[in-house]
Amino acid sequence: MEKGKISALQMAMLLYPAVVATAILSVPSITAAYAKQDLWLSPILASIGGFMPVFMAFLLYKIYPGQTIIQMSEQIIGRLFGKVFIFFILFFYIQITGQILRVYAEFIVGSFLLKTPISVMIASMTFLCALTVYGGLEVVGRAGQLFFPLFVIPFLLFIPIVSPNFELGNILPVLERGIVPSMKGAVVLSGWFAEFFLISFLFPFLKDQDKGMKYGMITVSAVMVTLVIVNLVVLLTLGAATASKAYPVLNVARYIGYGDFFENVESVIMAVWIIGAFVKISVFYYAAALGTAQWLNLADYRPIVWPLGVLIVQFSFWSLPNMMEINHYNVATFPFYSLFIQMVLPLLLLVIAIIRKRKQAASQTS
Secondary structure, three states: OOOOOEOHHHHHHHHHHHHHHHHHHHHHHHHHHHHHHHHHHHHHHHOHHHHHHHHHHHHHHHHOOOOOHHHHHHHHHOHHHHHHHHHHHHHHHHHHHHHHHHHHHHHHHHHOOOOOOHHHHHHHHHHHHHHHHHOOHHHHHHHHHHHHHHHHHHHHHHHHHHHHHOOHHHHOOOOOOOOHHHHHHHHHHHHHHHHHHHHHHOHHHEOOHHHHHHHHHHHHHHHHHHHHHHHHHHHHHHHHHHHHOOOHHHHHHOOOOEOOOEOOOHHHHHHHHHHHHHHHHHHHHHHHHHHHHHHOOOOOOHHHHHHHHHHHHHHHHHOOOOHHHHHHHHHHOHHHHHHHHHHHHHHHHHHHHHHHHHHHHHHHHO
C-alpha cells in the first residue's frame, strides 16, 4: 500500500511542527488562565503525555513489527472489535484534521485577510495538502524536511529581537500558589502532546527503524523546550495580560519595531504559521487516509485521498461553528478527547497485546 520510506530524522521534522504549529498560538493564554506566572512549568509536566504515546507506540510496534496501529488492532482484539476500535481512532483523526483546518483559517482571516471568505482559505489549504498526501509518504517527508528550517529559524530569531521588551519581574513570585495550577494547565496541554501517537503510523516506513524511538523522544523534548520558551517569552512581554489574549504570540510580535524600517513582524508570524499548519494538516491527513484504506482493506490509499478531503472540509464547518466554540473546545473538550483516543485506547491495546503474547509464549513452552 505504501512503498515509500522516510528517515527517522524526517519523521522528527514532521512530528515537531505537527504538534507545535497550533500549540504556540493558543497554549500560552490557555495555560496562563490556570497557572498565571507559572505557565512555563506546564509544558514540562505535560510532556509526560508525549513521552508515553511514543513509548507505547514503540512497544506495540515491537510486538507487531511492520504494522501500523490500524493493522495490528484486529490481530490484538479480533476482527469485529478491531473494526470498531479503529473506527473511533479514524473518526478522531478525520475530525481533528477538519478542526485544525478551521483554526488555521480562523487565524488567517481573523488576523490578516479580513475580507477573504474562510471557505477559500480552507479549500486552498486542503487542496495543497491533498496533493502532498497523494504523492505518498516520501513527498510528505520531503515537504517537512524542506519547510522545517523555515519554521524553526524565524522562531529562533524572534526571541532575541523581542527580548528588549522583557520584564523579568513578570515571572515572580514562582509557585506562589503551589504546583497545582501548573498541573491544571498541563492537563489541558497534554492533549497536544498526545498527538505524538501519530508516530504509530510512521514506524513501519522508517529506513532506520532502530533510531525511531530515539528521534521520537528527542522530538517530544524539543517540543517541550519550545513551548516552555514560548510561554516565557509571552509572559515576560505581556505579563498578567497573557490569559486575556486570543493569540498572545501575535501580540508579542506587534511589540517589535526598530525605527521606521523594521516593523510589521506579525506578517512573519503568519508565514511561519501557514508553513507549520501545512505540515501538520498533511501529517494528520496522511494518517487518516492510510488508516482508512487499511481499515477498508484497500490495495492503495490514493483513491480515497480526494473524497476524504471533501469530508475533512465538511468537518471543518460542522464541528466548530465559530471562534468562541473553538476556544471553549480547546479547553474543555479537546484535551480529554485527545488523551482518551491517543493514550487510553492505545494503553488498553498494549495491555491486551502483552497478555496475549505471554499466553502464546506460555502455550509454546508447555
